[in-house]
Amino acid sequence: MGSITEERKETLLKRYGGSKNGTPSGMGRRGGFGGPPRGGMAFGKPKNAVSTISKLLEYIGKDKAKIIFSLVCVIISSVASLAGSYLLRPIINGLIKEEFTGTQKLNNLITGLLIMAAVYLAGVACSYLQQRIMIGVSQSVLLKVRGDLFTKAQKLPLKYHDTHTHGDIMSRFTNDLDAVGEMLNNTMQQIVSGAFTLIGTVVLMFVINWMLACVMIVIVPLLVFAGRFIGQKSRKYFTTQQQSLGAVNGYIEETISGQKVIKVFNHEETAAEEFAFLSDELRQKQMKAQFFGGIMGPVLGNLGQVSYAVSATVGGILCLTANFDIGGLTAFTNYSRHFSRPISELSLQMNIIYAALAGAERVFEVMEESPEKADEENGVEICSGDCRTEKGHIIKGEVVLKDVSFGYVPGKTVLKHINVTAGPGEKIAFVGSTGAGKTTITNLINRFYEIDEGEILIDGINIKNIKKDSLRGNIAMVLQDTHLFSGTVRENIRYGRPDATDDEVELAAKVAYAQSFIERLPEGYDTLLDGDGANLSQGERQLLNIARAAISKAPILILDEATSSVDTRTEKFIEKGMDRLMKNRTTFVIAHRLSTVRNADRIVVLEQGEIIEEGTHQQLLDKKGRYYQLYTGLAELD
Numbered sequence: 322m323g324s325i326t327e328e329r330k331e332t333l334l335k336r337y338g339g340s341k342n343g344t345p346s347g348m349g350r351r352g353g354f355g356g357p358p359r360g361g362m363a364f365g366k367p368k369n370a371v372s373t374i375s376k377l378l379e380y381i382g383k384d385k386a387k388i389i390f391s392l393v394c395v396i397i398s399s400v401a402s403l404a405g406s407y408l409l410r411p412i413i414n415g416l417i418k419e420e421f422t423g424t425q426k427l428n429n430l431i432t433g434l435l436i437m438a439a440v441y442l443a444g445v446a447c448s449y450l451q452q453r454i455m456i457g458v459s460q461s462v463l464l465k466v467r468g469d470l471f472t473k474a475q476k477l478p479l480k481y482h483d484t485h486t487h488g489d490i491m492s493r494f495t496n497d498l499d500a501v502g503e504m505l506n507n508t509m510q511q512i513v514s515g516a517f518t519l520i521g522t523v524v525l526m527f528v529i530n531w532m533l534a535c536v537m538i539v540i541v542p543l544l545v546f547a548g549r550f551i552g553q554k555s556r557k558y559f560t561t562q563q564q565s566l567g568a569v570n571g572y573i574e575e576t577i578s579g580q581k582v583i584k585v586f587n588h589e590e591t592a593a594e595e596f597a598f599l600s601d602e603l604r605q606k607q608m609k610a611q612f613f614g615g616i617m618g619p620v621l622g623n624l625g626q627v628s629y630a631v632s633a634t635v636g637g638i639l640c641l642t643a644n645f646d647i648g649g650l651t652a653f654t655n656y657s658r659h660f661s662r663p664i665s666e667l668s669l670q671m672n673i674i675y676a677a678l679a680g681a682e683r684v685f686e687v688m689e690e691s692p693e694k695a696d697e698e699n700g701v702e703i704c705s706g707d708c709r710t711e712k713g714h715i716i717k718g719e720v721v722l723k724d725v726s727f728g729y730v731p732g733k734t735v736l737k738h739i740n741v742t743a744g745p746g747e748k749i750a751f752v753g754s755t756g757a758g759k760t761t762i763t764n765l766i767n768r769f770y771e772i773d774e775g776e777i778l779i780d781g782i783n784i785k786n787i788k789k790d791s792l793r794g795n796i797a798m799v800l801q802d803t804h805l806f807s808g809t810v811r812e813n814i815r816y817g818r819p820d821a822t823d824d825e826v827e828l829a830a831k832v833a834y835a836q837s838f839i840e841r842l843p844e845g846y847d848t849l850l851d852g853d854g855a856n857l858s859q860g861e862r863q864l865l866n867i868a869r870a871a872i873s874k875a876p877i878l879i880l881d882e883a884t885s886s887v888d889t890r891t892e893k894f895i896e897k898g899m900d901r902l903m904k905n906r907t908t909f910v911i912a913h914r915l916s917t918v919r920n921a922d923r924i925v926v927l928e929q930g931e932i933i934e935e936g937t938h939q940q941l942l943d944k945k946g947r948y949y950q951l952y953t954g955l956a957e958l959d
């Protein structure tokens with residue numbers, strides 16, 4: 322382990338554990354030991370507890386009646402347990418008082434015990450009811466929050482994803498919601514019963530014997546102080562432990578998903594060493610956290626014993642000197658022994674509440690994120706064939722970019738004054754070096770991002786005024802990074818148009834030249850694809866993505882490096898199908914392999930976000946400019 326430098330160790334801890342969000346992955350779950358359970362990211366103090374609570378209450382509001390009922394149950398069960406202890410007093414006094422005869426004593430005892438049993442039974446029944454109700458309430462609240470969060474996550478603009486890691490977003494569904502659930506399940510009940518028991522105990526102590534109660538009150542601050550001290554310590558260690566856990570999980574996640582690269586560069590040993598270091602850090606932190614988490618209960622329990630001993634001694638003296646009844650003393654000592662329990666419970670619950678509120682805050686943060694810009698009030702619907710509504714505009718597929726400027730982040734312009742006109746059915750190619758802004762243009766046509774300046778028109782209608790789903794429904798797109806869902810080949814192709822028939826699926830596969838490899842798959846179109854198509858080659862994945870676009874009837878087609886991983890021979894075959902696919906559709910093609918764009922109606926050459934050349938293949942070659950250089954391979958010699 323000696324070969325990792327101190328500097329690297331520090332970097333590891335900082336990078337994986339100390340990121341501003343705590344856990345870098347969605348896996349930072351609780352350690353599973355005695356102390357307060359905590360979601361990795363949900364840790365720390367909530368920033369604005371009041372507003373978070375009020376938002377939570379909105380969710381809970383619907384179940385108000387149930388909650389009130391369950392609180393009543395908690396109160397009854399707390400009262401029952403207090404009363405049960407108090408009953409010891411008359412029972413014992415009834416047994417030892419001189420004036421009663423033997424039978425009377427027995428009768429007293431039986432009646433007393435029966436009442437006691439009834440009281441405790443009522444308490445147990447109420448606890449049971451309360452648990453059942455609260456579990457139902459908390460699960461239905463979680464269901465609703467989770468649903469809203471998911472719906473919101475689907476509506477977030479791509480900009481949000483640019484600035485938040487997937488792990489971060491996912492952890493809000495897991496850690497943060499768990500923390501909220503934890504609180505809803507238990508905390509409310511624990512707090513009410515803790516507070517009630519505490520107050521009730523104090524009151525009853527005074528009722529039984531005020532002098533003895535005063536003695537106990539002196540011991541209370543000691544208990545509170547000790548509880549708080551241990552609570553703080555354990556909270557501190559739980560935070561660091563949670564960070565360590567996050568680091569270990571983050572490291573595992575990264576090394577497993579990056580296994581191939583690790584093997585390629587022979588980094589297995591380094592990875593093992595670094596992991597051993599992080600893992601050992603976690604061990605140390607966990608030891609401390611567990612230790613404090615573990616001693617908390619016993620220490621407070623022992624303090625309870627101390628107060629028991631004190632009250633028994635002082636009470637005994639009072640019995641001898643101040644006529645204090647023995648039944649009262651028994652009940653009192655019983656209270657004093659359990660006196661510390663509500664205190665420690667309350668301090669434990671504070672940790673859970675903190676975590677839950679911090680978690681809820683992070684969940685609401687996503688929900689309050691502004692969603693993709695909503696459709697204009699009178700946004701129009703566009704369609705190519707039959708329109709769903711009478712007002713729908715039938716479009717031919719003309720796309721015009723007028724003086725479009727755009728930057729992903731303010732102040733950093735990526736596209737500058739872009740002017741492109743694509744007539745219906747025309748094929749426009751974008752070429753240019755890496756990072757020139759080709760993909761960005763397609764992102765704008767689709768309205769993945771809002772443009773800063775200029776306008777984009779489809780058949781003369783500004784895309785801002787077109788309903789988003791109708792806009793996107795009319796643009797078929799093969800994205801530069803392929804993505805396949807877990808499901809069969811058929812389902813993945815049909816994703817492009819859910820109502821497509823099996824024949825249409827097969828036809829699309831034929832167009833994309835995917836049919837021959839699909840037929841070679843063990844179960845053909847019904848072969849299950851797993852983990853983003855991990856069981857396919859990169860090129861095969863691209864062919865499926867093309868088929869998915871091919872099945873759509875959209876009049877506008879965007880192909881972003883659709884065939885970059887396909888061999889030139891296959892590409893030739895696809896070309897024929899693609900020609901058929903592009904026929905009568907306005908098509909934007911992006912390709913580094915310039916042979917594939919040769920037959921475009923117009924080729925637009927981009928450089929650093931600006932159009933520097935435009936024309937047909939032949940025109941551009943004749944011009945002997947940038948395109949000529951790119952095409953003939955001279956560009957690299959610059």
Ligand SMILES: Nc1ncnc2c1ncn2[C@@H]1O[C@H](COP(=O)(O)OP(=O)(O)OP(=O)(O)O)[C@@H](O)[C@H]1O
Pocket residue numbers: 483729730735753754755756757758759760761762801
């Ligand atoms: N989501 C994003 N947030 C911020 N900047 C981005 C984002 N996506 C792209 N960029 C930047 O915008 C510029 C243009 O990127 P774009 O993806 O359009 O390039 P491209 O021409 O498609 O390149 P390639 O040929 O590599 O696909 C690049 O400098 C890139 O760093």
Ligand SMILES: [Mg+2]
Pocket residue numbers: 759760761801881
């Ligand atoms: Mg690109």
